[in-house]
Amino acid sequence: MIRHLFTGLVLASLAVTAHAAFNVDQLMSGLAQHKGGRAKFVEKRTLAVLDRPLVATGEMTYTPPDRLEKRTLTPKPETMVLDKNQVSIERDKRKYSISLTSRPEALAFVDSIRNTLAGNRAALEKNYTLQLDGNNDNWVLTLTPTEQKIAALLQRITISGSEDQIHTIDYLLADGDRSELTIEPLDPR
Amino acid sequence: MTPRAWRTLLLWLLAMLAGAAVVWSSRFSTDISFFLPAHPTVAQQVLVDQLKEGAVSRLLMLAVEGGDAAQRAGLSRELHTRLAALPEFVSVQNGDARSEDAARDFLLRHRYLLSPAVTPERFTVDGLKAAISNSIDLLASPAGMLLKPYLTRDPTGELVELLGGLSAGAQPASVDGVWASHDGQRALLLVQTRALGSDTDGQEKAIALIREQSAAAFRSAGVQGLTLQLSGPGLFAVKSRATIKREVTRLSLISLAAIVAVLFFVYRSPRILLLSLLPVASGALAGIVAVSLAYGTVYGITVGFGSALIGEAVDYAIYYFVQSGRLGLDSWRQRFWPTIRLGVLTSVCGFGALLFSGFPGLAQLGLYSLTGVLTAALVTRFVLPPLAGSNIQIPVPARLGLALHAGLRQLRTLRWPAIGLALAAFTYLGAQRDQLWLPNLSALSTVSAADAALDARLRADLSTPAARYLVVVAAPDREAALQAAERAGQRLDPLVADGVIGGYDSPAHFLPSATTQAARRAGLPSPDELQRRLQAALVDSPLSANKLAPFIADVEAARRQPLLGRHDLGGSGLALAVDSLLLQGANGWSALLPLRPAGGEQGVDIRVAAVRAALAGSDALFIDTKGQFDALYGDYLHQAVWLSTAGFVAIVVLLLVSLRSPRRLAGVLLPLVMAVALVIAGLHLAGERLQLLHLVGMLLIVAVGSNYALFFDRIAGGASLDTATLMSMAVAATTTVIGFGTLALSSVPVLHAVGVTVGPGALLALLLSAVFASREVPA
Numbered sequence: 001m002i003r004h005l006f007t008g009l010v011l012a013s014l015a016v017t018a019h020a021a022f023n024v025d026q027l028m029s030g031l032a033q034h035k036g037g038r039a040k041f042v043e044k045r046t047l048a049v050l051d052r053p054l055v056a057t058g059e060m061t062y063t064p065p066d067r068l069e070k071r072t073l074t075p076k077p078e079t080m081v082l083d084k085n086q087v088s089i090e091r092d093k094r095k096y097s098i099s100l101t102s103r104p105e106a107l108a109f110v111d112s113i114r115n116t117l118a119g120n121r122a123a124l125e126k127n128y129t130l131q132l133d134g135n136n137d138n139w140v141l142t143l144t145p146t147e148q149k150i151a152a153l154l155q156r157i158t159i160s161g162s163e164d165q166i167h168t169i170d171y172l173l174a175d176g177d178r179s180e181l182t183i184e185p186l187d188p189r
Numbered sequence: 190m191t192p193r194a195w196r197t198l199l200l201w202l203l204a205m206l207a208g209a210a211v212v213w214s215s216r217f218s219t220d221i222s223f224f225l226p227a228h229p230t231v232a233q234q235v236l237v238d239q240l241k242e243g244a245v246s247r248l249l250m251l252a253v254e255g256g257d258a259a260q261r262a263g264l265s266r267e268l269h270t271r272l273a274a275l276p277e278f279v280s281v282q283n284g285d286a287r288s289e290d291a292a293r294d295f296l297l298r299h300r301y302l303l304s305p306a307v308t309p310e311r312f313t314v315d316g317l318k319a320a321i322s323n324s325i326d327l328l329a330s331p332a333g334m335l336l337k338p339y340l341t342r343d344p345t346g347e348l349v350e351l352l353g354g355l356s357a358g359a360q361p362a363s364v365d366g367v368w369a370s371h372d373g374q375r376a377l378l379l380v381q382t383r384a385l386g387s388d389t390d391g392q393e394k395a396i397a398l399i400r401e402q403s404a405a406a407f408r409s410a411g412v413q414g415l416t417l418q419l420s421g422p423g424l425f426a427v428k429s430r431a432t433i434k435r436e437v438t439r440l441s442l443i444s445l446a447a448i449v450a451v452l453f454f455v456y457r458s459p460r461i462l463l464l465s466l467l468p469v470a471s472g473a474l475a476g477i478v479a480v481s482l483a484y485g486t487v488y489g490i491t492v493g494f495g496s497a498l499i500g501e502a503v504d505y506a507i508y509y510f511v512q513s514g515r516l517g518l519d520s521w522r523q524r525f526w527p528t529i530r531l532g533v534l535t536s537v538c539g540f541g542a543l544l545f546s547g548f549p550g551l552a553q554l555g556l557y558s559l560t561g562v563l564t565a566a567l568v569t570r571f572v573l574p575p576l577a578g579s580n581i582q583i584p585v586p587a588r589l590g591l592a593l594h595a596g597l598r599q600l601r602t603l604r605w606p607a608i609g610l611a612l613a614a615f616t617y618l619g620a621q622r623d624q625l626w627l628p629n630l631s632a633l634s635t636v637s638a639a640d641a642a643l644d645a646r647l648r649a650d651l652s653t654p655a656a657r658y659l660v661v662v663a664a665p666d667r668e669a670a671l672q673a674a675e676r677a678g679q680r681l682d683p684l685v686a687d688g689v690i691g692g693y694d695s696p697a698h699f700l701p702s703a704t705t706q707a708a709r710r711a712g713l714p715s716p717d718e719l720q721r722r723l724q725a726a727l728v729d730s731p732l733s734a735n736k737l738a739p740f741i742a743d744v745e746a747a748r749r750q751p752l753l754g755r756h757d758l759g760g761s762g763l764a765l766a767v768d769s770l771l772l773q774g775a776n777g778w779s780a781l782l783p784l785r786p787a788g789g790e791q792g793v794d795i796r797v798a799a800v801r802a803a804l805a806g807s808d809a810l811f812i813d814t815k816g817q818f819d820a821l822y823g824d825y826l827h828q829a830v831w832l833s834t835a836g837f838v839a840i841v842v843l844l845l846v847s848l849r850s851p852r853r854l855a856g857v858l859l860p861l862v863m864a865v866a867l868v869i870a871g872l873h874l875a876g877e878r879l880q881l882l883h884l885v886g887m888l889l890i891v892a893v894g895s896n897y898a899l900f901f902d903r904i905a906g907g908a909s910l911d912t913a914t915l916m917s918m919a920v921a922a923t924t925t926v927i928g929f930g931t932l933a934l935s936s937v938p939v940l941h942a943v944g945v946t947v948g949p950g951a952l953l954a955l956l957l958s959a960v961f962a963s964r965e966v967p968a
Contacts, residue, residue: 049732050732054328
């Protein structure tokens with residue numbers, strides 16, 4: 001009986017894969033083609049402790065394969081640069097620099113977006129299970145952490161987009177707080 | 190033996206016993222104070238205290254290598270547990286999350302005493318509004334992740350303030366939750382010993398314990414192929430002591446064995462051989478006694494110099510036995526003693542010049558050698574004759590006589606080539622004079638290149654670069670030192686804001702003065718008042734005041750909290766930081782504030798003038814440590830040039846007064862000066878890194894070599910140079926070359942430099958004196 005059920009499951013999953021005209025590899029290779037560039041972002045954070053959401057806006061610049069600059073303009077200027085494993089944050093004339101090698105869970109967290117931008121499936125699958133829905137013009141990729149340390153921080157990341165362009169990144173944290181990032185490319189392509 | 194001989198022997202024995210008693214109770218040391226200035230400036234004193242007693246001198250860096258990352262992390266934790274349990278270690282850090290969390294909890298618990306942002310203004314309605322709205326803005330940023338869990342306890346963001354201020358310096362990387370090297374291949378630990386850095390025994394014990402515990406940890410984990418690497422000032426001290434101890438024994442034995450072999454070959458008599466060693470033993474003992482009585486501590490390197498002293502001090506007995514045989518004692522005293530005495534005096538001038546050096550090691554070498562040579566000469570003159578008796582015949586083989594005279598004639602034909610060679614040497618030295626001498630103190634260090642490289646690697650991995658720029662404040666007690674550090678910090682803060690410096694550390698960051706803590710505590714409002722102000726401050730805020738009960742509770746707890754003291758920090762990383770930066774010396778306390786460079790265009794340098802301007806008018810002292818060490822060595826070098834010149838002038842004056850003839854003076858000096866030039870040019874050409882001790886060696890070539898030149902001068906004085914005299918000179922020169930030559934084998938740079946200079950120098954002095962000796966020699 002159990003064996004039957006199991007076989008059924010395997011078949012079902014195979015069927016799903018077979019029917020999906022659009023798969024993770026396709027998405028990733030499409031994203032990997034992306035040459036990088038500048039984008040406007042709006043980030044909305046909903047925190048249980050606050051009575052209303054916080055909204056930050058600014059610009060992001062991605063330079064493949066491993067540099068991401070996030071320049072927040074409102075409500076308060078701040079620049080974050082993620083370069084390889086080094087995060088530098090500049091705020092109020094103060095500079096902080098953190099090596100993420102000492103914080104693997106934080107690295108996996110910030111790496112989720114960078115690896116998605118880079119279309120690096122192997123790196124993503126180290127820490128997350130990937131699930132893709134939709135089609136090439138309107139896809140949704142869901143990352144669910146497999147690592148206990150990351151799961152303690154994060155329930156899932158939902159990324160949506162069309163073709164090789166990401167539109168939104170939605171972080172749902174373990175404590176129910178969430179952060180929604182909407183991205184709009186600045187450079188004509 | 191005659192009654193007089195017995196009396197002499199008895200007196201000598203008593204003197205030796207007294208000397209042995211002094212040596213027995215002497216303190217021997219191999220530590221770095223050999224190199225540290227005897228009369229330091231205020232800035233140098235800070236560095237000396239730091240090197241000898243500072244927390245930094247008690248730090249040992251450990252690296253676990255081999256195996257896989259998980260094994261290394263496991264062993265790092267195991268080793269941490271084992272070492273932390275031992276009373277020999279004050280603090281053991283391996284970056285483990287538990288201890289990091291403990292440090293963070295400590296900061297969180299005491300944030301209202303520790304945070305520099307805590308002022309009465311911060312707790313007004315406007316202050317709260319600004320601080321809390323800043324925290325909320327921060328929540329919207331990536332850095333906000335850090336703050337979020339603490340928002341309701343710490344809405345003004347004191348923890349962020351503290352962490353931002355404290356850990357601005359780079360942290361070591363981490364793999365599997367413990368510190369690791371940047372490439373991830375080594376797990377790292379940082380250990381502070383209870384033993385002081387200057388307590389070499391304590392350091393040795395601590396290092397042995399670490400090795401023992403790591404071996405046990407490796408065994409119990411059952412893993413193969415893992416190794417422990419260790420470095421730090423304590424290890425250098427232990428290794429340096431072992432090297433010096435080993436070399437003192439080894440070099441003395443080599444030198445003694447070779448000299449005994451030569452002497453036995455010449456004397457063919459065990460009794461005369463033993464008698465010859467009497468002045469040597471007396472000299473070596475007297476040297477140590479004099480140093481012990483004058484300085485209180487005898488450096489191992491000084492004792493190591495004994496191997497050279499043996500070679501030099503045995504000369505007098507050689508002259509006595511070889512020359513007095515045919516002449517008889519009285520005739521020898523009349524004819525040869527004045528020459529020997531003059532030689533002793535020139536040696537005394539040379540070694541005596543070193544006594545005035547501010548470099549303690551050099552002054553000791555001077556006193557040791559001076560006393561040794563003088564004692565050996567006196568024992569030869571007054572003790573040896575009655576003990577030896579009158580009928581001593583040292584065989585002088587006729588064949589040897591012929592060979593020596595033939596050699597002498599041969600040497601005389603080399604005058605022009607010798608002059609040509611010497612001129613070439615002088616020209617070379619003239620051309621190279623600016624790059625002859627190594628300009629830094631590391632040239633004298635006993636630390637091997639491999640050990641230094643390992644140390645540098647571990648230091649880079651642990652991100653603990655040696656702080657180059659320091660601001661130092663002194664005060665009579667800890668509290669006053671912390672207050673002074675806070676005042677200096679206030680002058681440095683604008684420099685950080687202007688980007689002149691990247692930041693600075695201060696013991697007051699980790700442990701503010703009681704005054705400051707009390708002021709911060711006094712500025713905290715009561716719960717009702719805080720509640721009222723929060724309501725007013727947060728009217729338009731997304732964070733409502735009624736969620737901040739934890740904040741009000743924490744502030745109230747802080748108001749009732751006792752002030753923090755050093756004991757509250759325990760053995761944490763914070764305690765380590767305070768201990769490294771707060772130093773109790775003989776004359777009170779000093780606080781160190783290492784400055785971090787701003788980076789960018791300026792790289793690792795700091796605009797020194799701007800820092801000095803900011804500190805002007807305060808009692809804070811700004812020190813560029815690298816500059817200080819370079820200046821220290823520069824002072825030593827400068828002084829050594831001066832002293833060598835003075836010693837040389839003293840020898841010249843002595844010779845002029847004794848010889849009463851400028852021509853004879855020139856005859857004695859010329860070969861010596863040529864020998865010095867040839868040796869230094871030769872060493873530099875051979876790639877030897879010339880330093881201070883080579884320079885001193887130049888003076889010693891003149892001081893020691895003049896002994897032989899003076900015998901040749903006897904010809905110019907009308908005396909003949911018979912075979913026995915020639916033989917005694919040849920043997921004496923051989924023993925001296927053996928003595929100094931043995932030092933050249935040493936891996937201790939101080940000893941090696943003297944040996945490699947004076948050994949060949951003495952030989953050249955003899956040969957060149959022969960080359961330029963007058964012709965009136967009976968065949």
